[in-house]
Amino acid sequence: MKKYDYIILGSGPVAMHLLAKFERTTNKVLLIEKGLWGGTCPNTGCQPKIFIEGTVRPVLNSYYLAGKGIKEAAKIDWPTLMARKKKIWAAFHKNERASMTSENTDTVQGTGILTGPHTVKVNDQEYEGKQIVIGTGLSPRDLDIPGGEYAITNNEFFDLDQLPKRAIVIGGGYVAMELATILQAAGTEVTILQHSDRLLRPFDQDYVQELKQIMEERGIKFHMNAPVKQIAKDGDQYTVITTNGENFDTDLVINAAGRKPNVEGMGLEEVGVDFDSKRGIKVNEHMQTSVPSIFAAGDVADNGQPNLTPVAWVDAYHIINFVENGEKSPIKYPPVATNAFTYPEIAQVGIHEDEMEEGDYVKTLDLSDMFFSIGEGDFHAKLKVILNKDGVVRGASELSIHAAEDINNFVPLIGRKDPNKFVEENLTFAFPTPANNLDTLFR
Numbered sequence: 076m077k078k079y080d081y082i083i084l085g086s087g088p089v090a091m092h093l094l095a096k097f098e099r100t101t102n103k104v105l106l107i108e109k110g111l112w113g114g115t116c117p118n119t120g121c122q123p124k125i126f127i128e129g130t131v132r133p134v135l136n137s138y139y140l141a142g143k144g145i146k147e148a149a150k151i152d153w154p155t156l157m158a159r160k161k162k163i164w165a166a167f168h169k170n171e172r173a174s175m176t177s178e179n180t181d182t183v184q185g186t187g188i189l190t191g192p193h194t195v196k197v198n199d200q201e202y203e204g205k206q207i208v209i210g211t212g213l214s215p216r217d218l219d220i221p222g223g224e225y226a227i228t229n230n231e232f233f234d235l236d237q238l239p240k241r242a243i244v245i246g247g248g249y250v251a252m253e254l255a256t257i258l259q260a261a262g263t264e265v266t267i268l269q270h271s272d273r274l275l276r277p278f279d280q281d282y283v284q285e286l287k288q289i290m291e292e293r294g295i296k297f298h299m300n301a302p303v304k305q306i307a308k309d310g311d312q313y314t315v316i317t318t319n320g321e322n323f324d325t326d327l328v329i330n331a332a333g334r335k336p337n338v339e340g341m342g343l344e345e346v347g348v349d350f351d352s353k354r355g356i357k358v359n360e361h362m363q364t365s366v367p368s369i370f371a372a373g374d375v376a377d378n379g380q381p382n383l384t385p386v387a388w389v390d391a392y393h394i395i396n397f398v399e400n401g402e403k404s405p406i407k408y409p410p411v412a413t414n415a416f417t418y419p420e421i422a423q424v425g426i427h428e429d430e431m432e433e434g435d436y437v438k439t440l441d442l443s444d445m446f447f448s449i450g451e452g453d454f455h456a457k458l459k460v461i462l463n464k465d466g467v468v469r470g471a472s473e474l475s476i477h478a479a480e481d482i483n484n485f486v487p488l489i490g491r492k493d494p495n496k497f498v499e500e501n502l503t504f505a506f507p508t509p510a511n512n513l514d515t516l517f518r
């Protein structure tokens with residue numbers, strides 16, 4: 076049986092960051108991938124999304140500035156955009172595997188199945204590893220309703236050659252709001268069906284309500300408290316039926332109703348690795364599972380953190396520090412900033428208003444009357460920061476076309492007392508840029 080120092084299941088951001096840390100070591104690594112090399116983020120998640128958003132943003136920007144210095148709003152040429160996307164991505168998956176393979180790292184295409192605390196089987200071949208790291212991520216959760224199989228997911232969305240005239244998006248989280256933004260900007264009539272009364276749970280709900288209104292003004296329809304009970308197909312048309320008795324005829328249905336951990340069919344029960352089919356693989360403060368030689372990291376780990384790429388990096392680094400450097404302290408997550416790439420963007424770091432405790436207070440800043448916002452047609456831009464009674468920054472929320480970038484400026488302030496002193500003594504920013512919001516708020 077071939078022996079390795081590490082066997083990694085899944086080639087997503089968890090694996091990428093483990094391999095980066097192994098680069099200057101002599102560790103022998105076996106990397107197993109069952110689907111696309113590179114995992115969700117670069118193939119069917121963050122990266123194709125941000126690539127398409129690169130075209131969506133100027134188009135929507137021109138929509139808000141039409142008649143205000145721009146003659147008319149730009150239009151998306153969907154087939155050309157998607158052809159460009161496909162060309163750029165054509166060799167990605169293959170190249171990704173090649174870049175992950177090295178003198179010390181073997182790669183195998185197939186499903187990794189645990190057979191013991193130190194052994195994994197793939198394509199009927201068994202391998203031994205001193206440590207095993209599970210980084211198998213999440214998959215779209217099936218819609219458990221008649222006709223649920225007619226809905227596409229993010230796995231197919233980024234290869235959509237033809238723009239549908241109408242689309243129904245089921246769900247009201249990140250994927251739903253981002254894909255709805257893209258489709259509407261491209262010219263599709265979009266309806267969001269959300270089963271509850273809340274959208275984008277991790278974000279400031281005042282800002283989410285405002286974002287919903289802005290998206291409605293652009294033509295996106297929202298039906299809240301509208302659980303879907305059936306999707307019927309007639310030729311290439313679909314009818315989506317809600318439990319409220321509403322029917323929606325459409326050309327495309329998107330399942331954005333959440334994701335589930337990839338824990339099935341990989342021998343977890345047999346080897347004694349504890350997991351929950353909704354929350355993922357149970358881990359301790361060193362990302363160790365109930366079997367000490369087996370670790371879990373990233374989206375598949377029940378680590379109490381949001382399922383985001385930077386969290387996968389933190390998990391991966393901690394495993395290396397624990398195993399290779401004997402790190403004793405428990406994993407410590409820095410403040411994790413997050414954004415939905417809607418238009419405008421909504422961003423968050425630390426707590427939001429719903430999570431405030433006694434003595435906490437809010438400082439707000441209306442960005443819409445700043446010259447850069449007026450110039451860019453960012454007419455709803457705003458920002459709030461939450462501090463506690465001792466002046467410690469606990470959270471920041473932003474709604475603006477630069478929110479995703481600007482929120483990064485607030486990350487070093489989370490947990491810091493006297494932010495005005497810190498800003499005055501340590502930071503100057505190029506002017507005029509959104510980062511000057513910090514100056515305006517605190518200096």
Ligand SMILES: Cc1cc2nc3c(=O)[nH]c(=O)nc-3n(C[C@H](O)[C@H](O)[C@H](O)COP(=O)(O)OP(=O)(O)OC[C@H]3O[C@@H](n4cnc5c(N)ncnc54)[C@H](O)[C@@H]3O)c2cc1C
Nearest residue numbers: 085087088089109110114115120187211212373374383384
């Ligand atoms: C549409 C979309 C947009 C997103 N946008 C953002 C964003 O803007 N910013 C952000 O921070 N995060 C974003 N995310 C989340 C981000 O993609 C994930 O947090 C990140 O990919 C998690 O990395 P991972 O390594 O844990 O898992 P993944 O990237 O999911 O990789 C897991 C890999 O394991 C493989 N695998 C599964 N089972 C097995 C097995 N038994 N054997 C071998 N291989 C297996 C899978 O095929 C997959 O390739 C987005 C997600 C989606 C769906």
Ligand SMILES: NC(=O)c1ccc[n+]([C@@H]2O[C@H](COP(=O)([O-])OP(=O)(O)OC[C@H]3O[C@@H](n4cnc5c(N)ncnc54)[C@H](O)[C@@H]3O)[C@@H](O)[C@H]2O)c1
Nearest residue numbers: 246247248249250251270331332333334382383414415416
């Ligand atoms: N910009 C980003 O960073 C980004 C983008 C996309 C995804 N992600 C990550 O991926 C994760 C998954 O994203 P997601 O959008 O799939 O999940 P999500 O948890 O953000 O949203 C799922 C949505 O579906 C709704 N829902 C649940 N069950 C439903 C049902 N039966 N019918 C209708 N709606 C239902 C939920 O109320 C929620 O609004 C996110 O939590 C996030 O961590 C991040």
